[in-house]
Amino acid sequence: MGQLRTSPPPPQAAELERWVLDTPEELRDVRASLRDALNRHGLVQGEDLDEVPHMVLLVATELSSNALRHGRPPTIVTLLCTDDRFLLDVADHDVSSVPELTDISPTDSGGRGLFLAQSISLDVGWYATETTKHIWASFPRKG
Template sequence: MAFLSAQSPPGMIELQSWVLDTPAQLRVLRAGLHEAITGQPLPAGAQLDEIPEKMVLVATELATNALRHGLPPTIVRLGRTKSIFVLDVADHSPDVIPQYTDDRPPGAGGLGLQLAKKFALEIGWYIEDDTKHVWAEFPVAD
């Protein structure tokens, strides 16, 4: 079983954040994140061939993991540097270390980190005070 590297993401300017207490709030996260990235509402039936939709999917999966395995609230932040977007998903269970493995059988969990690794430029995690952060970087479209 491989572990994600324990490192903080690059410095970023925070664009927006969402505080989630229940899985029912994931719908608000998806719509708000897509609009924050593109300036447009999330289209129904959006395809996963574009960076915004991939970011929304990864944010939803990481937030679901945080809600399921961490202590609320889950805080999702969208940040940006000159050339990348950074998703940072935080929960209050620093003792539960995120574990990545690409050899889990279907249905055994771990899809969120697998999708993040597949779609993101880089992923990682770090602990700050009593908060665990899992992050993913995505390119800014030209």
């Protein structure tokens, strides 16, 4: 269907917390820690933000699962922020592959992570360094 837009996250984003995963079993602990981090770093619970933690956790799970399944370990999940956004960055060490939005059918068991990220986040992009490939998604931080 196509490639994901190539774009680094906003340069003013400050790193809040980082997790390193080597196995899918570690994902549960990362989700719990990520939820705590969102609350610690100023996500004000309001009418417009009720779903933000859930959306961030859902996208983190999908992108991390993809990285663990298709990338090269370790997978690095980083939570960053700007004044008005949370940024979720998921990196792996397979710089030879490009994230692609593939056609999926309702009966496919996977392949929805990038579509999900695009549909529920404010923005999604990807970039590579010499050693890592990053996929990021942004979410509202303030109402």
